Amino acid sequence: MHNNNQHTFKTHDGTELFYQHWRSTASKSKTRKAILLFHRGHEHSGRMAHLVEELQLPEFDFFAWDARGHGESPGERGDAPSFSACVKDIQYFVQHIQQRYNIDSKNIAVVAQSVGAVMAATWVHDYAPKIRALCLASPAFDIKLYVPFAKPGLSVLSQLKGNFFINSYVKAKMLTHDKERAQSYGTDPKIARAISVRMLLGLYAASKRIVDDAQNIYVPTQVLSSGSDFVVHQKPQWDFYQKLPHPHKEFHILDGFYHDTLGEKQRGIALQKIRRFIVQCFAKPYQAPNVLHADKIGASCAVAENLSAALPPKSIRQSFWALTKKNLKIGSLLSQGLKIGEETGYDSGSTLDFVYRNQAESANPIGKIIDRQYLNAIGWRGIRVRKQNIEALLNKYAKVLLEQGKALKIMDIAAGHGRYILDAAAQLPQRPASILLRDYSPVNVKAGQALIAERGLQDIAQFAEADAFNAESLAHVEPKPNLAVVSGLYELFNDNDLLRQSLQGLSQAVEDEGYLIYTGQIWHPQQEFIARALTSHRAGNAWVMRLRSQAEMDALVEEAGFQKIDQCIDDFGIFTVSVAKKLKSKP
Template sequence: QIAVNVLLDLHDTATRLLADAGAIHTPTLMLGAGKDWVVSLCAQREFFNKLSSSVKQMSVFPNAYHAIFQEKNRHAIVRQVRDFIIERFAQPPDAPSFLHADQIGYTRDEYQRLNQPGSVKFAVARAGLKAAGRLSNGVDLGWRNGFDSGLSLDYVYKNQPRGRTPVGRLIDKSYLNSIGWRGIRQRKAHLEKSLKSAIERTHRKGCPVRILDIAAGPGRYVIETLRTCPEIPVSAILRDYKQENIDAARALAQEFELDNVKVEQGDAFDRLSLASIQPHATIGIVSGLYELFSSNEAVLNSLAGLAEAIEPGGYLIYTNQPWHPQMEFIGRVLRNREGRPWIMRRRTTAEMDQLVRASGFEKIDMEVDQWGMFTVSIARRVFSLNNRAC
């Protein structure tokens, strides 16, 4: 017997895999069984058709059952698998470039669709959520400042339902418990874990620990992490372009009595401004920023600035959103910090990692939540023989 929770997780994962099959570019051989009463052959065909792989094959064996490799006459099945594997190893691997995935590709197509008018049900949902904002503090904050704003994220991090009435607090609790915000809180935990790991690695190498967060918002995950390692000398520069976030970060640093945190205004996409920061950081952070911008050119420009701001051998901690089950709801109902529809273009993990690699970093670690929505990665700044590694 299989536990119900395991079956539910399998169903959710299979649904996500089917919906996001376009992210797969690996050569793929699929084998289907005509008498399989466990797995839907229709779903298998849908998955196969959505694959972005340039090399893909699907064969259906009409008289085979679910345990296809346990069939009595399985020699034809095994032979096909063997031939496919031998053929793949006989050819050089195909390594597609995703640097222009913002201009062509299935996430770009999805982004374009979200920019088209939606159905009436989303207008109704928007009206309902605006009404809820009169009672729920979190929803009200989202409508006033943008659901993607630093202040909104800080409210989600705190995870303390508040409202004008008991009903308002109940609405706020439901809002904070949505799958997206649960994923965001898990991302925060992964950020803190990754940052602490980078601090300890840098300290063990005998290098000064200098942190630079180029879009820190209120800076909660950095400031709370610094409190957990008081024995290590650390300095941090927290930058943001919005004054309200700068004020919130300064207040939080003062509340925690941290005098090693400097908060300043700055544009995360200004390459020259980032490159001019002195002294150079040994740990750079960009969290929750690139997910808000579709253009890869803008991201590459920002990463180039970070590459110049981080010492060779230093670390970059970056986030990504390869998947979200509520992309359409978010884009058609919620508003961003600029008062516009909060429409995002997802980046596959392969795309984001290529952007980072093209900017002079080598990925060494990654964390991801149980729903596969948000990743937190660590990359090392590549150094040449002319550079001394930190």
């Protein structure tokens, strides 16, 4: 029923990853449908091949990759640059399938197991793909490490020794009752028992984040949990499932099943559930999640509302945060970084420029120590990665425009001091025809104009004082850009109506088939600390962030007439940078 072929695709860092494609010979529809299979840790695509026929879905194409460091794909066995690099590999794999085989993401379902299931769930959370169904078999959200204090011990050792490898304790007979499959596991030369510590710790970090934030996964999801699993804990799987917001979700406990759920002796029970779930998810046309009003109702709205509320007077929590704020005030007498934050707001353009410079600038030794600790906060590290991702994507799509023979016209609607745009422009193969920087703050405009002069760009660059939420002003900018940037702005405002005004103006400003680079903040481990202790640039009010899911941010951009085509995210899972293409205006 399926013809098998083997191929490679080029992922985000140029690495060629191996995959198998089983093309349907039964489908008579012009609209092709696909199921993507993601294997367990240590294994490879060949270990999933039996599912192609056993799932009894002949009208679907099947695709299965070898994750980097596994099977036929390159890389040291059991290792990768990071867990998030593997998640980004999925994004490029899906883009490859869409482009090469003309299969829309809305006609794709995912079946993933163990570590592969965590990767797939992280991808769906972080990149918000428009897929039809997600089936997760025994997701490895929490591996059973039987040595006490194993996780903190591995973390300490990795800091002392760097990356190293540990071998899996799992024997084949602990994975499946299927003796033939267990025997093949023991003799398969492509199976690697080792896993790198950075991948293992990355798996744990991503798992905790995704389980905690599963309310932002807007895809029909089925979770299959093995009832006698020696490898992973069941509770996080249940916690994950309970938070899923989609009405079409299922949780099944498979009594007596070991960890290799899809390779168990009685796997037909699991496969029947997967087959039914996928068929039902394809029974009706794809329906996008309704997230455009998440600022007014829902989980993120409730969290921001709670963080905005005053704590009970003289409560322990109120006293703790009052002391924290006082310590920041005292620290600002010594630290240049804290001083800028206290005076201009921790979300101001001046603070951002200090974070980008990444230098301990205080005059005294204690202040320098405080500066360095401050700059090493996870949020600021993520901000600096965001800058790198903006520069990389700006460079990538500037080259696309230049290769099309178009004059490059860049605009940033809330540029702060403009440092990251000017840094990115300096890396381009040729100078842009124009750079228009805008910001509401006279302080930022003055600093930005000085940077333009310092770099000798007065002939092509200008910096104007303007409101990024004034649709009329944006709509009439000159020259009209074909590469617009909005970075670190929308995250500061909870109200989606404000974003609509800005995006409406941008939609009218950007030339047809031009690009919009926009940022998002989908998660933050210090959300309460920021809300309770840090002040905003807006009249010194508390800096209360409402985190927007990637699905919500993409929906707002799409509503304005753009289509997302690319995305990056930092290894911490905090800041995304996306690219959308302006659709042609209707005549």
